[in-house]
Amino acid sequence: MPHTGKPSGACQTCKQRHVKVGSLQESPHPAFIPIDNSTQCDETRPACLKCIKAKRVCPGFFEGLDLVLRDQNQVAKAGAERRQNAHAKKRTHTPLSGCTSREVSTGISTRFTSPKTSSVDNLIVYSSLAESRDSYAHAFFVSAYVLGPRDPRTNNGFLELLPLLFDRLPFDPVLSSSLAVLSHCYFGAWHRPIRNAETLAVQQSYSKALSGLRGALKDPRHCVSDELLMSVCLLNFYEYTMGALASRPRKDQHIDGATALVKQRGSRTMTSDLSKRLLIAVRHDMVGKALARSTPVDDAPEIWDDPDDMPYNPATFMDFIGRDTANLLAKAAKHGSPANTDSSNNNIHADIFWQAKALEARFAAWAEDVPAEWLPFAVPRHLIPQEVIAAGVLGDHCDVYSHTSVCATWNSWRVGRIKILVLLANYEQIESKQDAVLQIQRLGDDILASLPFMLGSKIQPAEMHNTDFVYPSIPGEGVPASHYQSAAAYGGLSLWVPMIAILENNQYMRDDQMCFTGQQFARIGRLYDVRNPTYEGLTSSAPRATTSPS
Numbered sequence: 001m002p003h004t005g006k007p008s009g010a011c012q013t014c015k016q017r018h019v020k021v022g023s024l025q026e027s028p029h030p031a032f033i034p035i036d037n038s039t040q041c042d043e044t045r046p047a048c049l050k051c052i053k054a055k056r057v058c059p060g061f062f063e064g065l066d067l068v069l070r071d072q073n074q075v076a077k078a079g080a081e082r083r084q085n086a087h088a089k090k091r092t093h094t095p096l097s098g099c100t101s102r103e104v105s106t107g108i109s110t111r112f113t114s115p116k117t118s119s120v121d122n123l124i125v126y127s128s129l130a131e132s133r134d135s136y137a138h139a140f141f142v143s144a145y146v147l148g149p150r151d152p153r154t155n156n157g158f159l160e161l162l163p164l165l166f167d168r169l170p171f172d173p174v175l176s177s178s179l180a181v182l183s184h185c186y187f188g189a190w191h192r193p194i195r196n197a198e199t200l201a202v203q204q205s206y207s208k209a210l211s212g213l214r215g216a217l218k219d220p221r222h223c224v225s226d227e228l229l230m231s232v233c234l235l236n237f238y239e240y241t242m243g244a245l246a247s248r249p250r251k252d253q254h255i256d257g258a259t260a261l262v263k264q265r266g267s268r269t270m271t272s273d274l275s276k277r278l279l280i281a282v283r284h285d286m287v288g289k290a291l292a293r294s295t296p297v298d299d300a301p302e303i304w305d306d307p308d309d310m311p312y313n314p315a316t317f318m319d320f321i322g323r324d325t326a327n328l329l330a331k332a333a334k335h336g337s338p339a340n341t342d343s344s345n346n347n348i349h350a351d352i353f354w355q356a357k358a359l360e361a362r363f364a365a366w367a368e369d370v371p372a373e374w375l376p377f378a379v380p381r382h383l384i385p386q387e388v389i390a391a392g393v394l395g396d397h398c399d400v401y402s403h404t405s406v407c408a409t410w411n412s413w414r415v416g417r418i419k420i421l422v423l424l425a426n427y428e429q430i431e432s433k434q435d436a437v438l439q440i441q442r443l444g445d446d447i448l449a450s451l452p453f454m455l456g457s458k459i460q461p462a463e464m465h466n467t468d469f470v471y472p473s474i475p476g477e478g479v480p481a482s483h484y485q486s487a488a489a490y491g492g493l494s495l496w497v498p499m500i501a502i503l504e505n506n507q508y509m510r511d512d513q514m515c516f517t518g519q520q521f522a523r524i525g526r527l528y529d530v531r532n533p534t535y536e537g538l539t540s541s542a543p544r545a546t547t548s549p550s
Helices: 012-016 050-052 065-067 073-091 103-105 133-146 159-171 174-191 202-215 224-247 253-265 273-293 314-335 343-369 387-390 403-426 432-447 451-455 483-495 496-504 511-527
Strands: 117-120 125-127 377-381 395-400
Touching: 012 050, 065 314, 125 403, 133 159, 133 174, 133 202, 133 483, 133 496, 159 174, 159 224, 174 224, 202 224, 224 253, 253 273, 273 314, 273 403, 314 343, 314 403, 343 483, 387 483, 395 432, 395 451, 403 432, 403 451, 403 483, 403 496, 432 451, 432 496, 432 511, 451 483, 451 511, 483 496, 483 511, 496 511
Parallel strands: none
Antiparallel strands: 117 125, 377 395
C-alpha cells in the first residue's frame, strides 16, 4: 500500500538504525568538512557523513518515487499486531466502564449505549464500521459518471464500458489505480468542504498508476489487453479534466500512448465487443485533440480499418467526419491563406476548397439523418422560467433536448461545421462569404441556445444532486429527474469547447454573441471552480462581423 506520511530522506543504513534526519552545523572554514554534532542523518550525497565518520559503507538513498510508492505491508502488519495486543491487554485488565457485573463477566453488553467495542472471548465486535474515503470517492464517481443515464446512440467514449471490467479491478492494480485517480479527482472537485481536484489521494493514486503502467508496458501480454487500454484512457481523461479545471494546455502523452497501443494491436484483431468500443473511444479522443489544435489525425489502417459488425451510431459517424475535417484544417494551415501565397499553390488551394465543400455537404447530411427525437425543441422566451432568464438567455428562445449527451453531440457537430465554414469564408468571394458568415452566426446562436438546458438557473457552485435549481422544459412536460444529475455532471464542462469555438472566431460573430459568451464563460468557470477562466478572444481587438442572422 502507498505510504501516506512524510517519507524519511535518510540513507538506508540510518533508516535501519532508526536515526532521524537533521541538519549539519556549518564549518567555520570552507576547507573543512562540516561537523555533525547531532545524532541525526545529514542526508549528504552520495554518502552521508555519519556513515563516513563511523567508518561504515553508506549504501546510498532511495529515489523520491520509491519513497512515495514504498511497500508498507510489513509496517502495517506490525501496527495491526500492536493494536491487537493492546486490545487483548485491555480486555484482561480493564473492565468495561458503565457495564453491569453480568455484562463484565460475560463480556456481552445488551444496551445500545455500550462502548464502541465489546468482547466475547478474544473476538472484537464493532458497533459500527466507518466507510473509507476511497469507498466514498469510488461510489460517487461510478454513480455520477459511469452508471449515469445516457442515450446509447451517443456512446463513443469509454466510461460506460467500465462496468464490463469491474470484476477485474481486484486483480489489475494499474486499472484500479487509474480508476482511483479519477474517483478522487471528481470527488474532491464536487465535495464542498474540499473543492479541490488535486488532493493528496489523487497525487498518490496517480504516482501509483504511472509506476504500474511503466511496468505493464514492458510485458507484451499486457500491451494487448483491454484493461491496459482502459487504464490509459482513464489517465487521459484525468489529464483532460485537470487541463480544463486549471485552464492549462492539455497534455497528450496518454492519448498518444493509447494510439500506439491500438496500432500495435491492430483494429482487425480487436474483435470482442469491449475491444471494438474501446477502439471507438480512442479514435474519438484522437479526433477531439486534432480538432482543438488543427493537427492531422493518424489515419493508419491499423486504427481506422474496422473489423466486421462495428457498433456504429450517429456519434461514431461524426468522428469520421471530424477526422477528415482535422486533416483538411492541418493541410490548409500548412499551405497558408490563398491570398498570401503565389500562383504555384493554386492547385493545392483549389483542392482544399473543394474538399471543404464536400465536408460541408457531409455535415449537412448528418443533421438530416439523426433520429427524430434528437431534434431540439425551441422553447419561446415567455415560457422559459424567469430564474433561467435571469441566469442567462440570448435571443427569443432556448433549446431543449432529449438528453444532455444528445445536446453535447449536437454541439460537437456545430463546432466542426463552424471550422469548415470559416475555412470556406477565407476562400470564397464576397457574396458567398456573407452566406458563410450568416451560417457561422446561426451555429453560434444554436450553441448559446443550448446553454439554459445545460445550466438552468444555477449561478453559484452547489452539490451535484441539488434539485433546487430550475431548468427549461417542453411545455406540458416536467424536467426528468435524471436531468438534474446529468446536467450537473456533464453540462457545463461539455459547453467549454463549443464556447471556445465562438471566442476563437470572434471576427465572424456578432457583438451580442461575444458579450453573452464572455459572461457565460465566466459563469461556467465559477460553477466548476475553474482557475482563471479567461480566454484571449475576450480581449481581442480583431474586427467582428456585424451581419445579423436572417
